Amino acid sequence: xxxxxxxxxxxxxxxxxxxxxxxxxxxxxxxxxxxxxxxxxxxxxxxxxxxxxxxxxxxxxxxxxxxxxxxxxxxxxxxxxxxxxxxxxxxxxxxxxxxxxxxxxxxxxxxxxxxxxxxxxxxxxxxxxxxxxxxxxxxxxxxxxxxxxxxxxxxxxxxxxxxxxxxxxxxxxxxxxxxxxxxxxxxxxxxxxxxxxxxxxxxxxxxxxxxxxxxxxxxxxxxxxxxxxxxxxxxxxxxxxxxxxxxxxxxxxxxxxxxxxxxxxxxxxxxxxxxxxxxxxxxxxxxxxxxxxxxxxxxxxxxxxxxxxxxxxxxxxxxxxxxxxxxxxxxxxxxxxxxxxxxxxxxxxxxxxxxxxxxxxxxxxxxxxxxxxxxxxxxxxxxxxxxxxxxxxxxxxxxxxxxxxxxxxxxxxxxx
Numbered sequence: 001x002x003x004x005x006x007x008x009x010x011x012x013x014x015x016x017x018x019x020x021x022x023x024x025x026x027x028x029x030x031x032x033x034x035x036x037x038x039x040x041x042x043x044x045x046x047x048x049x050x051x052x053x054x055x056x057x058x059x060x061x062x063x064x065x066x067x068x069x070x071x072x073x074x075x076x077x078x079x080x081x082x083x084x085x086x087x088x089x090x091x092x093x094x095x096x097x098x099x100x101x102x103x104x105x106x107x108x109x110x111x112x113x114x115x116x117x118x119x120x121x122x123x124x125x126x127x128x129x130x131x132x133x134x135x136x137x138x139x140x141x142x143x144x145x146x147x148x149x150x151x152x153x154x155x156x157x158x159x160x161x162x163x164x165x166x167x168x169x170x171x172x173x174x175x176x177x178x179x180x181x182x183x184x185x186x187x188x189x190x191x192x193x194x195x196x197x198x199x200x201x202x203x204x205x206x207x208x209x210x211x212x213x214x215x216x217x218x219x220x221x222x223x224x225x226x227x228x229x230x231x232x233x234x235x236x237x238x239x240x241x242x243x244x245x246x247x248x249x250x251x252x253x254x255x256x257x258x259x260x261x262x263x264x265x266x267x268x269x270x271x272x273x274x275x276x277x278x279x280x281x282x283x284x285x286x287x288x289x290x291x292x293x294x295x296x297x298x299x300x301x302x303x304x305x306x307x308x309x310x311x312x313x314x315x316x317x318x319x320x321x322x323x324x325x326x327x328x329x330x331x332x333x334x335x336x337x338x339x340x341x342x343x344x345x346x347x348x349x350x351x352x353x354x355x356x357x358x359x360x361x362x363x364x365x366x367x368x369x370x371x372x373x374x375x376x377x378x379x380x381x382x383x384x385x386x387x388x389x390x391x392x393x394x395x396x397x398x399x400x401x402x403x404x405x406x407x408x409x410x411x412x413x414x415x416x
Contacts (some may be wrong), residue, residue, distance in 0.1 A: 022229060027054045031061045031173040035068070037115065038269060039236035040175040046131060046223065046240065051232040053118045055263060062267070066300055066342060071105065071112045071266035081117075081262040083169075097256065099244035101132060101216070102184040104237050105266060106157040107165045111182070112266035115237040122227040124259025131223040131235060131242045132216070134181040138170070140215045146208075153205050155182040158189045168195065173238060174344050175271065175397075180238050185216045227262075237266070271346035273393065273400055274407040275354075276307070280335035281372040281390035288368050288391065289339065295353050297343035305338055305410075307331045314406050315392065326378060326386035338407065347400050354393045359385075 025033070028052045039045060055078040062070045062077065073079035105112045117129065141147045153169045167182050167193060184190045192209045194200035225233060235242070275292075277285050282304075288297050312331050316324055341350060355363030361372025374388040394400040 022050060025049060025051045026060065027051065027057045030232065031058065034116075034234065035065075037114070039083045039232055039238070040173060040178075040269075045133065045236035047234045048081075048225070049232045049234070050120060050229060050230050053120075053232060053263060056263070062265075066340060067270060067272055068114075069268045069270055071108065071110075071123075071268060072191075073264070073266065077265060079264040079266075081264050082083040082260060083256050083258045093102045097244070098184055100242040101241040102185055102187065103131065103182060103241055104264075106155075106167070106182065106184070107159050107163075110160055110268065111167075112237050113269055114234060114235050114267040115242075116232065116263075116265040116267065118232040119227040119229055120263055121259050122229055122231075123257040125257040125260065126226060127245050127257060127260060128224045128226045129223070129233070129242055129244060131240050132220040134239055134241055136219045136221065137183070137212060137215050138179055138181055140219045140322065141212075146211070149200075149208065150181075152195055152200050153192045153208055154195050156191050156193055157184065166193075178239075183212060185241065227260075236350060260379060270342045271344060271400075272292040272404060273341045273346045274352050274403045275339040275341060275350060276392040277337040277339065278388065278390055278392060279336055280374055280388040281368075282337060284372050284390075285337045288372060291353055291368055291371075292339070292341060292350070295349045297341050297346055297349055299339050300342050300376060301338075301340040303338055304335045306334075307336050308410075311406060311410065315403070320384065322380045322382070322384050323386060326380060330386070330388060338410070340407075347394060347397060350393045351392075354391050355389070358387050360387060360388060 030049055030053070033049070037047060059070070059077045062068055070077040103111060104115050138147065140148075141150050147170070151170045152167070154166050155169045157165045159165070169182060171180050171182065172178065174181055192205040193202060194205050225231070277288055281288060285302075289302065292299055309328060309332065312328055313324070316327050321326070343349070353368060355367035355369030355373075357363050357369070359377065360369040363370040363373075363376040365371070368391050369389045372390040377385040377387045381387055394403050
């Protein structure tokens, strides 16, 4: 690879990690903190913990989660990365040898968003894990005026069976539009090729891969993590590339460490949205649920409830006293249906299918509010009107997070 034959910049941990837990956590305690790790939000892309990790307990917890979805490896949810005699030389999860910078799961239909590595045994060779941020390559391409050209290529990964997997070199994170790069640095198993319907040639694609490798040498800052028993790192697999070992002139690339043993877990974080079918539309709840499902979202839990006044006041704490009183009268007039909705771009899809406007009459005809809301608002005087518009839903990510916190205690009482 040659990357680390050059002078490298090692990024201090404090510049990248906001949460470094020196106190040893139980598996359950760590899982509670993991639920708050969301790499689609601004902030660091790597977090380090110390965890007395129990693979069986973790698998049980994550398999019952409505927020995190595990991605199974060939050996299960919790994979074992260690030296395994007789394994294919390109099966790097069964080896302790040097492994270049890459993204995990390039052969999957959907690349895992989050990777967890836990140290069961650090081994005898002190082989570190290296991480780097592909945003630094994207920024360098932008500075060179080459970012648009990057969008004309696709990244090709060839697995140990010579099966090729393709995805665009540059993609966007579905939840926030952030630019991401699918890449492995100087890999003999990988190359670039022109996307269909572009005018680029294979020669230009090869030259562009050379450019990326050069920028990686010149621009990337490296995070080097030397393992101790019970160390656990969580990182953004869509943005950080990682590898095994510092390559230099004195490194024996074929060295094996039979004691080194890491646990690896791949996870995807689902968008979770709480919605509330209001009393005016309660009798049409099945049709409303079907409209939501038709968008590709999953309604993973729903139940009926007489909405507590405290929850209503918390949801509508910024409205005028007149609107609040009308809202209380509306919600307390009958049962509502709480929905827990999950899926990619769940917030955008829920807003679209619900209707963009508070007034049902102003929403497009295919939406929940137009079809099931009251088109005759209540006149509260002083120019104020109250709309019975069938469904409460968050308008944006901030409201979704607020609603999640408000509904979470309530729903945990209803769902075993």
